[in-house]
Structure formats: structure tokens, C-alpha cells
Amino acid sequence: MAYKARLREFDNILNKDIIDLEDLKKLAFTGIPDDQGKRAICWRLLLNYLPTEKSSWSTYLKTKRDLYRQFIDEMIVTPGAKEVDGDVEDHPLSMNPDSEWQTFFKDNEVLLQIDKDVRRLCPDISFFQQPTEFPCSVVVNSMDVKRLHRRVERRVLKSANVERKGMGMTKIALSFKKANEDYAPMDEGQEAHWEVVERILFLYAKLNPGQSYVQGMNEILGPIYYTFASDPDATYREWAEADSFFCFTNLMSEIRDFFIKTLDETQCGINSMMTRMLVQLKNSDLDVWLRFQQLELRPQYYSFRWITLLLSQEFPLPDVLRIWDSLFSDEKRFNFLIYICCAMIVILRNQLLNGDFPLNLKLLQNFPPMDVQIILSKAVELSKKGF
Amino acid sequence: MAKKTYDLLFKLLLIGDSGVGKTCILFRFSDDAFTTTFISTIGIDFKIKTVELRGKKIKLQIWDTAGQERFHTITTSYYRGAMGIMLVYDISNEKSFENIVKWLRNIDEHANQDVEKMILGNKCDMDDKRTVSKERGEAIAREHGIRFMETSAKANINIERAFNELAEAILDKTAGRESGDHIDRVMVDRRQQASTSRSCCNN
Numbered sequence A: 001m002a003y004k005a006r007l008r009e010f011d012n013i014l015n016k017d018i019i020d021l022e023d024l025k026k027l028a029f030t031g032i033p034d035d036q037g038k039r040a041i042c043w044r045l046l047l048n049y050l051p052t053e054k055s056s057w058s059t060y061l062k063t064k065r066d067l068y069r070q071f072i073d074e075m076i077v078t079p080g081a082k083e084v085d086g087d088v089e090d091h092p093l094s095m096n097p098d099s100e101w102q103t104f105f106k107d108n109e110v111l112l113q114i115d116k117d118v119r120r121l122c123p124d125i126s127f128f129q130q131p132t133e134f135p136c137s138v139v140v141n142s143m144d145v146k147r148l149h150r151r152v153e154r155r156v157l158k159s160a161n162v163e164r165k166g167m168g169m170t171k172i173a174l175s176f177k178k179a180n181e182d183y184a185p186m187d188e189g190q191e192a193h194w195e196v197v198e199r200i201l202f203l204y205a206k207l208n209p210g211q212s213y214v215q216g217m218n219e220i221l222g223p224i225y226y227t228f229a230s231d232p233d234a235t236y237r238e239w240a241e242a243d244s245f246f247c248f249t250n251l252m253s254e255i256r257d258f259f260i261k262t263l264d265e266t267q268c269g270i271n272s273m274m275t276r277m278l279v280q281l282k283n284s285d286l287d288v289w290l291r292f293q294q295l296e297l298r299p300q301y302y303s304f305r306w307i308t309l310l311l312s313q314e315f316p317l318p319d320v321l322r323i324w325d326s327l328f329s330d331e332k333r334f335n336f337l338i339y340i341c342c343a344m345i346v347i348l349r350n351q352l353l354n355g356d357f358p359l360n361l362k363l364l365q366n367f368p369p370m371d372v373q374i375i376l377s378k379a380v381e382l383s384k385k386g387f
Numbered sequence B: 001m002a003k004k005t006y007d008l009l010f011k012l013l014l015i016g017d018s019g020v021g022k023t024c025i026l027f028r029f030s031d032d033a034f035t036t037t038f039i040s041t042i043g044i045d046f047k048i049k050t051v052e053l054r055g056k057k058i059k060l061q062i063w064d065t066a067g068q069e070r071f072h073t074i075t076t077s078y079y080r081g082a083m084g085i086m087l088v089y090d091i092s093n094e095k096s097f098e099n100i101v102k103w104l105r106n107i108d109e110h111a112n113q114d115v116e117k118m119i120l121g122n123k124c125d126m127d128d129k130r131t132v133s134k135e136r137g138e139a140i141a142r143e144h145g146i147r148f149m150e151t152s153a154k155a156n157i158n159i160e161r162a163f164n165e166l167a168e169a170i171l172d173k174t175a176g177r178e179s180g181d182h183i184d185r186v187m188v189d190r191r192q193q194a195s196t197s198r199s200c201c202n203n
């Protein structure tokens, strides 16, 4: 009954007219129940998307969702679709910087990268290859003209006999399973979840031109969109695209620096995070730290990905969701991430103290399957030691 | 401590634009399989394979890198330690071929001067989508005095051969540095052989 009791605790917090974020964070830190769309609603709050006054939600959400709709209308342009006004001639070879065609071609370069990456998002589950119940109607009924992947299309690969499972394990599949074809586009009127993710990333890149799209952002958006698009409440599920766009944007505003090369050396950049992790490791487990020094096993080799992607490539999706409950509830945002990274290392200490460079690196880059609760408890323990 | 089960250790690096097939090439070589569903490489990945060349057990430590500009600072820090670099483009992607020059410049800036290089034109199974002819690949390799091969991770063409050739080239160099007449003599022969087949793809 502990689980029921937990659900009730969440209800108690969420049913108040004005939600106490502090209380919510305290509770959500220890994990949000998978049922009843609790995680989706909590993440909307924890990522500062939904305001705490519940009475304002419906108007607020409507404004945001309308705005998103407007982004789609304005930014997924098809050159030539607009009326040519006066003597401004636009054509594919135009050198005019305001040319819609110029923009179109420049966008396509970004799109090409996004397209490659969304087609390799969470290949170990089939979710992203499934059609969404709520396709974007202006896109899917455009005779493919507004489908983004159409703009950068190359032939879809056929036949694959091996697929990757989580944890770097591979499984030979029978020949009827044709992996990349699963990411094949849908018929008119339908679209797959990966196409939705592609559109969100594209809009984000358009709206943040300084940063644009960086590989790995797909892995940040993936779990958020998955959570929102599998909400049992259809009135929320229907808006998964718009809501995850804004939550993703908010989350990115906090971790954006990890993705920007020129900020690598700054205080919020990735290098400083890796340094902090290493200092913490030294405090938590001097032996392992010494061993790593001796082997010249640098944190860039393994923790660059851990931190940049908030561990989303290291664990199966359900575990990632659980870890993110804690990360999003972390008062000093992403301090706890450092403790988790250290915990992951400390838990493997016996193997790491005995392994050589390649063995250790392999182990760290392919973290062994384990109950994620063990890691989180260890991380809490390390954080309580208060270094 | 793990026991040493090899005679030599070579560090190799795979570079090239994103999506050209670096991860697939490495996976084909290390696990002899192909999958179309890799997650994108973030930062740097790592694999080990031991090969036997001329009676020596050689452990290849192979680093797979992310292609996008953002990751260059982190990936270029690995160039220095690399003894061999595979530079990959996609024969169906013009841009990835044009960028070979950029990658070569990167190597000049960051890698050891005597690093062994090899250019790979990957996805040669997709002849119907080809936009870069084999001749152009050969030409650029010749111009820079680098080995060249067309490969396919998917159809398993030339993958093992590419790694073996690169490893042999490094072996020639390493062995050349060792003292002893005997080795030196053999090496001279070897090197001549290597230079005649240099930058030509002979397949």
C-alpha cells in the first residue's frame, strides 16, 4: 500500500489551488509514480512551465499552445507559398539574404543533422516509430510539402540483421525486422512520433539561431516528449508536442552551456562540470581517484556524455525518467547530477581498482545493468557527506 | 591487474562528418555485424580489438568520435595520442567529401607529425546513390600521399582490410624504430612494398 500512499501524497500537493513547489520538489526527488500521468504534470511544474496557481492553467496553456501553433505556421515555410508582393522576385538561386529560398537552403543543413539523429533516437524501444494519435494537421495534409524530412530525403536503408539494445548489448534479429524502415515516414494524414520530435527540434533551432541544433539535444527532448505523449489523460496528451517544446526550451536554458563549444571553459560549461565531478570523486573515493590518475583515465572519456545528456544514453528509458525526477527536483540544479556520476563510479570501485585502462573505460562507457535505486541511494549518501 | 596479452598497443582514431558511418565501421570491425540503428555518438566512444600481424599480437585501441563541430575541442584532444587516423567520408554525400580537406587540416594541427592516415570512402554498397566517384577519392588521397580505400560497413567490404593495412603501416614504423639489423632489413622491404601500393585502392 506504500505505493497508494505515495500517490495520495502527490495528490495532496497537486490538488491545492496554489502548488507549493518546495513540497513538490521534496516529494518528487524520491521518484514520481509512473501512473496517472503524474510525472507529466510534475515535470511541467518542475521545469517552470506551468505556473503554481492552478486557476491560471487553462488560459496559460491555451496561450502557449496557440503560440506554438503560430511558430509552426510561420517557420515551416515552403518557398513560393507566399504571394510575391510587388517587384521582389524570389527564386532558388537568389543571393538576396531575405530570400525565402536562401533561408530554406540554410535551414536544410540544420535539418539534415536533426533528421539523422531523430532516426536514431531510442532505437531499443518502438515508441518513436509509432504513429501519433494527434498529428499536426497542416503538416500531414500538405501532400508531404511541409514534412520536414522530405526536404532532406535520401533513400531509406533496407535490411538489417542486428539491433542495438540498451547497455550496448546487441541482438541478432530475424530478417523480417527491418530496423531503419521502422523510421519510415507515414501515409498522408499520419505521422510518427519521431517526425514530431524532428519538428520540435527544428523550431528550437530556428528560434535559437546562435545555438541552433547540437547533436545530443534529441536525447534531451526524447524522454520529455515520451512522458507527455504517453500521458493517460488525452486532454493533455493531445498537446504533448507544444508542451514538450516549452519544457525542453526551459530545460535547455539551464543546460545550454554544455552544448556550446565556446563556453566549454566557463563556469557553467562542461569542463567545469567535469572538474567538479572529479573533485567530488577525490573526496568520495580517493583510491579510485588515484587509480584513474595513474591510468590517465580522464573524465572527458566517459563523463562528457554523462553530463551533457543528463545520463540519457547510459540507462534504459524507464530508469532515465526516474533519474530525471531527481534531477528536476534538485534545488541547486544539477549538483545532484554530479553526485550520481560519482555514485556510478564508486559502485564499480572493485572492478575499477583492478581493471586496466581499456577495461575500465569500457565499463564506464557501457554501464552495467543495475537497479537504478542503488545508484540514487548511493548518490544521496555521498551528497549527505557534505563535501 | 589485467594480464598483458598482447605484444603491441596501437591507438587509432576515426574521424569524419556525422553520419558517414564511423560507428558502423567500427562496429563491423569489432563485432562483425551491422546495424542501422545506432544512437548518435556524443563525445567519444571506445573499442578494443586484438589482431595478429606478422606473428605479433596487436591490440588496437580505437576511438570513435562525434562528427559535429561542437565536439571538435574534445575530440581533437585525442589526436595527439593517435598513431593512426581513419578519415571517413560517405560516397553518397558530396559535402562529407569536400570536408575531407578540413579534417586533414585538423590532423595537421593537432596530431603527431608521423601519424599514419587513411581515407575511407564508405557506403560503397550504395552505388545508385553515389555522388563521389572512386577516382576523386583516389585523387585526393594521392595528392596528400595517403592510403585510400572504398568500404562498406553494411556489405562488409574492405573493413577488416582497412584496419589491417593501417595497423601494418604503424607496425612498419614502430618496428623500424627498434634496433637490430634483422628487423631493419625486413622493414626496408616492407616499406618499399607499402609505398608502391600507397594511395591506390587496389580492389
Ligand SMILES: Nc1nc2c(ncn2[C@@H]2O[C@H](COP(=O)(O)OP(=O)(O)O)[C@@H](O)[C@H]2O)c(=O)[nH]1
Binding pocket: A157, B017, B018, B019, B020, B021, B022, B023, B024, B025, B035, B036, B037, B038, B039, B040, B041, B067, B122, B123, B124, B125, B126, B151, B152, B153, B154, B155
Ligand atoms: N548503405 C550503407 N549505410 C551505412 C553504411 N555505414 C553506415 N551506414 C548508415 O549511415 C548512418 C550513419 O551511420 P553511423 O555509423 O551512425 O555514422 P557516424 O555518425 O559517422 O558514426 C546509419 O543510418 C547507418 O545505417 C554503409 O556501409 N552502407
Ligand SMILES: [Mg+2]
Binding pocket: B022, B023, B024, B040, B041, B064, B065, B066
Ligand atoms: Mg557515430
